[in-house]
Amino acid sequence: MAFTWKSAGITYLKYTQICARAVRNALKEEERLIAQKRDEQGIKFAKWENGKQGDLKLVETQQQSS
Amino acid sequence: MDQNFRYYANEAPAGSSDRLRLSFALPHQTLYKNTEVQQVNIASTAGDMGILANHVQSIEQLKPGIIEILENPTTTKKYFASGGFAIINPNSLDINVVEAFPLEDFSIEAIRTNLAESQRIASTASTEEEKAVARIEVEVYEALQSALNK
Numbered sequence: 001m002a003f004t005w006k007s008a009g010i011t012y013l014k015y016t017q018i019c020a021r022a023v024r025n026a027l028k029e030e031e032r033l034i035a036q037k038r039d040e041q042g043i044k045f046a047k048w049e050n051g052k053q054g055d056l057k058l059v060e061t062q063q064q065s066s
Numbered sequence: 067m068d069q070n071f072r073y074y075a076n077e078a079p080a081g082s083s084d085r086l087r088l089s090f091a092l093p094h095q096t097l098y099k100n101t102e103v104q105q106v107n108i109a110s111t112a113g114d115m116g117i118l119a120n121h122v123q124s125i126e127q128l129k130p131g132i133i134e135i136l137e138n139p140t141t142t143k144k145y146f147a148s149g150g151f152a153i154i155n156p157n158s159l160d161i162n163v164v165e166a167f168p169l170e171d172f173s174i175e176a177i178r179t180n181l182a183e184s185q186r187i188a189s190t191a192s193t194e195e196e197k198a199v200a201r202i203e204v205e206v207y208e209a210l211q212s213a214l215n216k
Contacts (some may be wrong), residue, residue, distance in 0.1 A: 026176050
């Protein structure tokens with residue numbers, strides 16, 4: 001079963017993310033609520049030109065559209 | 067009188083370099099920092115292995131599974147880790163994983179319902195990626211179930 005996710009186009013980072021989320025969801029209520037705050041993490045970027053900030057983009061959505 | 071005695075090697079003094087120094091870190095927390103332990107059992111993608119001091123150097127990818135730390139002959143701690151890497155040096159072991167919790171933090175009911183849900187998605191999802199994601203989750207929950215049943 002190991003590594004079958006690679007052929008589905010899932011990267012290692014994505015894989016660890018899925019595993020971590022599954023582990024958090026298996027926790028008891030109390031611990032789960034604290035742990036799940038760590039779940040949502042992303043990266044935003046914007047290009048600055050002539051002292052002005054360009055469009056703010058989420059890296060995740062960019063990757064999905066490409 | 068000396069001829070009647072058999073001499074054995076002296077016991078290594080406590081705290082010598084023959085002990086394994088463990089660093090076990092999560093992105094948000096440090097569980098062990100250069101702590102001397104006796105043995106650490108890890109679940110690597112190459113198989114389960116026990117690490118003692120003076121282990122051959124290696125880097126192991128960890129699968130979702132138990133990390134068992136034998137701090138001393140009487141104290142053993144068990145964590146379930148979501149996956150990451152273990153870097154094995156002759157006298158130190160660095161473990162980096164995304165999430166790790168003591169076994170008593172897990173809810174058997176939550177594992178059971180999530181497992182059933184992931185299994186359902188794995189067989190009914192329309193895209194290959196959704197299926198693959200669900201299959202990964204099934205593996206994690208099954209590993210958790212077997213970890214808690216031990």
